Amino acid sequence: MEAQHVVQSDLFWQRIQAVTGLIFALFVFVHLANTTLAVVGSSAYNNFQEIARAVYQAPVVEILLLGVILPSHILAGIRRARIRRANGAMSLSVTQRWHRWAGWFLVFVMYVHVAAVRLPSLLYDVWPRFAGVAFAIEWVPAYFYPYYFLLALAGFYHATNGSLLALGRIGVKICPLRLPAARWVLIGGGATIIVSLLGFGSVWFDVGDPMNSQYARLYLELMGPSVE
Ligand code: HEM
Numbered sequence: 001m002e003a004q005h006v007v008q009s010d011l012f013w014q015r016i017q018a019v020t021g022l023i024f025a026l027f028v029f030v031h032l033a034n035t036t037l038a039v040v041g042s043s044a045y046n047n048f049q050e051i052a053r054a055v056y057q058a059p060v061v062e063i064l065l066l067g068v069i070l071p072s073h074i075l076a077g078i079r080r081a082r083i084r085r086a087n088g089a090m091s092l093s094v095t096q097r098w099h100r101w102a103g104w105f106l107v108f109v110m111y112v113h114v115a116a117v118r119l120p121s122l123l124y125d126v127w128p129r130f131a132g133v134a135f136a137i138e139w140v141p142a143y144f145y146p147y148y149f150l151l152a153l154a155g156f157y158h159a160t161n162g163s164l165l166a167l168g169r170i171g172v173k174i175c176p177l178r179l180p181a182a183r184w185v186l187i188g189g190g191a192t193i194i195v196s197l198l199g200f201g202s203v204w205f206d207v208g209d210p211m212n213s214q215y216a217r218l219y220l221e222l223m224g225p226s227v228e
Pocket residue numbers: 028031035049053056057062066106110113114117118121127128129132133148149151152153154155156
């Protein structure tokens with residue numbers, strides 16, 4: 001009876017994890033496609049964001065995504081980890097271990113990222129746009145290059161592997177990600193992210209003076225005169 005309850009509880013959280021993961025992955029793929037456009041130029045990046053934003057920042061969508069879907073996905077992950085721990089840890093494949101590492105990394109950085117890019121628009125009507133990311137990279141490159149690289153790579157891997165797992169769990173006949181394909185997802189994704197980030201970093205074209213953007217000026221003002 002007890003064992004049956006554990007199996008049912010795990011199945012319940014597995015479904016929540018699959019459905020919420022698939023919905024959030026849609027946002028992640030659109031958002032990363034937007035980031036990739038940085039290699040083309042600031043107008044392509046900003047124009048795409050303007051269009052996509054009309055959907056993901058529609059109040060109902062944004063509140064559901066960040067206030068219900070993402071927290072439910074994280075909660076399901078935590079609940080399932082506890083159930084598994086209580087029943088003795090199973091050995092994990094390499095691709096599943098990478099999936100978990102990426103997931104935990106995202107849990108810790110995601111809401112910090114959202115706060116950093118979304119609060120200025122909510123509180124001060126100042127949008128980051130291309131210049132905001134270019135500013136961060138020019139301001140503290142040793143921090144923001146690796147930070148954005150890891151954020152994007154963890155998001156890409158977790159969303160890709162997670163979508164395949166989730167589709168399988170809701171009955172779609174699909175192969176989960178295994179080696180060596182998973183390695184190619186990381187190599188291909190990582191290379192694309194590096195090339196895109198160099199677009200913000202003024203390597204492929206001149207990005208103007210991002211330190212003078214509205215977003216930069218707001219941050220520098222909030223941080224105090226010592227950093228100006
Ligand atoms: C190089 C990587 C990334 C860059 C440069 C970046 C940049 C940005 C920018 C500029 C915004 C503001 C968008 C707007 O005003 O419309 C934003 C919002 C956001 N980002 Fe990222 N991001 C990156 C990766 C990620 C990843 C991997 C995730 C999730 C796994 C993520 C989650 C979010 C979320 C949830 C929002 C808030 C959406 C909203 O409520 O408007 N980001 N990001």
